[in-house]
Amino acid sequence: MKQRAIIKLFIDRNNRKSRTKAFKIAVSQPGVESAAIKEGEDFELEVVGEHIDAVILTNCLRRKLGHAQLVSVGPVVVAAC
Template sequence: MKQKIVMRVHMRCQKCRTKALEVVAGANGVNFVGLEGDEKDKIVVIGDGVDAVTLTKCLRKKVGQTEIVSLGEVKAS
């Protein structure tokens, strides 16, 4: 089951943004990582079998304040 996770991460600088994307891209089962929002403060993760809670804890440890905005299943087109 593919799922889409949207997380808001407090990224103060370009180095923090890069670090956050590296952490997410290195997680097991991740197929797509992207930024969205007006200030590019939301990270969108699409993957199969990605654990949202573990990913959020890892981002909090490595980057800073992180919260899950939405979590849902990706519809097959």
């Protein structure tokens, strides 16, 4: 079953190095198929894949980038045509 995890990152929006590091950490985890940064009011990393361990991913991001917060984990919703 595909699932989606959203992790809030507390990094500088203009720091390209931190964004790249977050992507590298996310896609290195087993089961991750895609990662995207949603820019809005908060800076969130959205990860989609099969059998993702969101807690381990969040802890890795915390170790490397500073502060990260797991916002939600759930199934991927496919829109009906």
